[in-house]
Amino acid sequence: MTLMPPLSTTDTPLLQVDGLTKRYGSRIGCLDVSFDLFPGEVLGIVGESGSGKSTLLSCLAGHLTPDLGRVAYDGRDTLTMAETERRRLSRTDWAYVHQNPRDGLRMGVSAGGNVGERLMAVGARHYGGIRDKASDWLGRVEIAADRIDDRPTAFSGGMQQRLQIARNLVTGPRLVFMDEPTGGLDVSVQARLLDLLRGLVRDLGLSVIIVTHDLAVVRLLAHRLMVMKGGRVVEQGLTDQVLDDPQHAYTQLLVSSVLQV
Numbered sequence: 001m002t003l004m005p006p007l008s009t010t011d012t013p014l015l016q017v018d019g020l021t022k023r024y025g026s027r028i029g030c031l032d033v034s035f036d037l038f039p040g041e042v043l044g045i046v047g048e049s050g051s052g053k054s055t056l057l058s059c060l061a062g063h064l065t066p067d068l069g070r071v072a073y074d075g076r077d078t079l080t081m082a083e084t085e086r087r088r089l090s091r092t093d094w095a096y097v098h099q100n101p102r103d104g105l106r107m108g109v110s111a112g113g114n115v116g117e118r119l120m121a122v123g124a125r126h127y128g129g130i131r132d133k134a135s136d137w138l139g140r141v142e143i144a145a146d147r148i149d150d151r152p153t154a155f156s157g158g159m160q161q162r163l164q165i166a167r168n169l170v171t172g173p174r175l176v177f178m179d180e181p182t183g184g185l186d187v188s189v190q191a192r193l194l195d196l197l198r199g200l201v202r203d204l205g206l207s208v209i210i211v212t213h214d215l216a217v218v219r220l221l222a223h224r225l226m227v228m229k230g231g232r233v234v235e236q237g238l239t240d241q242v243l244d245d246p247q248h249a250y251t252q253l254l255v256s257s258v259l260q261v
């Protein structure tokens, strides 16, 4: 069942990645990765632990510097642009949702503050407006209004992850990087979070690159799928095609091991 609506790809790519390579000494992080991401498109990246998914995502988001290759965002080369410009993009156009919400939240700051802080970073100054927008976003991620002054330490894992998503999306990014966003959560909590994410991605027309080892997540969220092994992309294509008719032996193994669970 295809749950994401089909996407017209007549636009120009939002992100163009060409020959991206990152080594850690003699060990391969990711090797010669190339793809285009179109506006409104969700790309899933799957592969076993150590296959290079996080390395690739970190290189794309500018957290790691690749050894080789090119990344262009909206036609601009993000690897050669000035650091100030790249920082500006990370505040305005990009968002990064970490697997562990603690890495993406400020645990000593209230829920409302976590969301409001991001608005202030892009220039919002009016306290009432910031609080209203923060409270609106808490509602969108299903956090009750009376929790706005609570710290994330008082929240469950699922709530923390939803707060991290609100903090990331409040500034209206165009491109969202997610590394195993449902990773550490109970299955029932995962399902609700996925549903919420799907709604937000569709309503906001976000472009998303989502790393996961869970094929159910990509089946629900991703238009297109990239399968990695040993740092290389071994297969990519439309999600349904790749999952229903995997061509590469490794993808066949991934798909069949899930079916046997």
Ligand SMILES: Nc1ncnc2c1ncn2[C@@H]1O[C@H](COP(=O)(O)OP(=O)(O)O)[C@@H](O)[C@H]1O
Pocket: 024, 027, 028, 029, 030, 047, 048, 049, 050, 051, 052, 053, 054, 055, 056
């Ligand atoms: N900071 C690092 N130093 C050395 N090797 C690393 C580092 N981070 C990742 N690696 C290695 O790079 C490869 C890819 O890792 P990673 O990108 O974390 O994969 P994944 O996210 O798919 O689990 C693995 O062999 C891993 O051991």
Ligand SMILES: [Mg+2]
Pocket: 053, 054, 055
């Ligand atoms: Mg990883």
